[in-house]
Amino acid sequence: MFALVDCNNFYASCERVFRPDLIGKPIVVLSNNDGCIIARSNEAKALKIPMGAPAYQYEKIFTENNVQVFSANFVLYGDMSSRVMNILSSYSPDIEIYSIDEAFLKLNGFEKFNLQTYGQEIQRRVTKWTGIPVSVGIAPTKALAKVANRIAKKYPEKTKSVYLIDSEEKRIKSLKWLKIEDVWGIGRQHAKKLNAIKVNTAYDFTQLDDSWVRKNMAIVGLRLKQDLQGIPVLDLEELQAKKNIAVTRSFEKNYTELEQLKERVTTFSISCAEKLRKQKSCCNSMMVFIHTNEHRNDLAQYSRNIVVELPYPTNSNIELANFAIQALEKIFKKGYSYKKAGVIVMAFSPESKTQFKIFENSNPKHIPLMETIDKINASFGQQKVKLGNQDLNKVWKMKQEKLSPRYSTNLNEIITINV
């Protein structure tokens, strides 16, 4: 059996833990730079505020309905997520953290427990200990656990936020209830195709011919079908290191100078380097790109990317920043207003298996240096130690006008209690 534990409206719930006055009120959370809506509370969903919409288009609706708007506070969300995951890991030795706010638990060998009660205990404990409400779906397969979770979330009163699919009857009833486009792993394209042949529910999908599914949806579709039929084929995925890491941003305003872009690209490559070090990888290849604003027809357009093969694998801030700047200088053209840039690192090799080359090598002195920088940045806040060509104050600052305090990770920002 598998359990899928999913936090309800996670980002909004994180804000509410420290602002109980916002319980029951509409909340939206905006992306980096306060651009788009990336999370909504149920109340905001009820106002028909769509996911991903540009925030400025909804300013009127926000004020009219007293919607609380927050800049994404990823420090807070990350900390609350790790608290939730820590608690969950005490409920099963096999846990797959599927995203920041959901995890699969493998419950093999738990058959002697009453799984309904077990699910209730997980639900109650996480909600009480962290203040984040969660829903739990338990079923024989991962895909069915997803379905069960959806039911628990949709009917919190009836299910007490826990739903267990433990009989053929419940499985069929659940699948008949679930629309095909809401099935985990069915994209918009496939949903359209399935609707066209009158497959409207998850149940209809499980009645399809294997050969049709294989032909039209490949092996992934077939596996999903079997999983929904109650035959476990999707297992927990071991934590996989990412195969490429991208750091890209749109700028608040247009940049025309090489120096401004250099600063951005340096910062992006350092962010990539930090992520590489976290997963103990080095990269062998890097892409840098710059774009003008494609929505501004009145401005001259230019967009260009360049992939550079690195002479040696590295995850050093200094080396990656140097390569990124060299790459940028190759593609930069004067006379354009740039709106977006990015650095993507690729072709990873493990830190430990780095092959030494005869003439050119990553500077071994950078390894302890980077460790020190990481330590300092970890204890004194992000980006306290920077390279010389990174000057955030001079050129760029992320727009985060509605950022909540880092209540759970920074002593200067904890809740103040009037006594």
Added chain:
Amino acid sequence: MKQSKKNSTTSLEIFSISSETALELPIVSSGINAGFPSPAADFTDLSIDLNKYLVKNASATFYGRVKGESMKDAGIDNGDLLIIDKSLEPIDGKIAVCYIDGEFTIKRIKLEKNICWLLAANEKYKPIKVTPDNDFLIWGIITHVIKSF
């Protein structure tokens, strides 16, 4: 660690500070014993970890800063740092971070039959009776107060 005290020739124990993120104070267990190997030598890397002492359940522990005087007789003063454990049950007599009608506050919980009272620790403040009309939530239980001098 009892052994180390018994064998120690000085009554003074020395604690030094490690600068890891967890504030650990390693115990130098054998004092200034010359020649005699301390039976506690194997334990030299045991240390006092204030985190371990103050934080029993890290996933459920949060911090808060006190502003105000209503709990001064319970030793909770303006500016103190609170350690709050959300996992603990609100039992009679515990001091809790409560949320009542739009605001956080700290009070001692007094439970009578079906009635919850919030008691201040300062004679100037009257007990609050929580009724179903209040928007009320017990947010967490205070386990420690840290004062700086």
